[in-house]
Amino acid sequence: MENKLYTVEKEEGSRFFIVLDNALGESLTANGNKRIVCTLNDTDSFHAALTNKKGVGYCVYIRGALGKELKLQEGAEIRARVVIDDSPNQFEMPEELEEVLRSDAEADEIFRSLTPGNQRGLIYLVTQVKSSDKRIERALHVATCIKMGIKAPQLVMKSNR
Secondary structure, three states, X not given: OOOEEEEOEEOOOOOEEEXXXXXXXXHHHOOOOOEEEEEEOOOEEEEEEEEEEOOOEEEEEEOHHHHHHOOOOOOOEEEEEEEEOOOOOOOOOOHHXXXXXXXXXXXXXXXXXXXXXXXXXXXXXXXXXXXXXXXXXXXHHHHHHHHOOOOOHHHHHHOOO
């Protein structure tokens, strides 16, 4: 898909989003797809869900950290390119988690059996931290938790470390 200019909108609170035109939104969701990769200003790509918001249209939400990094403001214009996300997890697998799963067959088997949403959530937990050492620590924590039966991302972070 080509780059287009969009107006940044803001929900109550601090969630920024852009609204795609209906034709594009319908073409992206034609086969039941809900996941996309959005590239902003030709530099910042991220995986996201495509949401059809009642009365608004097809929306792409921009995570808070990226919004701050880009210094987004409501009403600003931004270039965006949106394509169907055909990656295996519809999220980029961090190498730290990949390595932990590769070395722990039980955790890997459990991880692969989780719903795509739980897989994405656990991947996101690992990618949230910047330091590689912390990502390794978090990946090990995720592996331990899923082997104990704690599979929901929100519960993994609440479990004792």
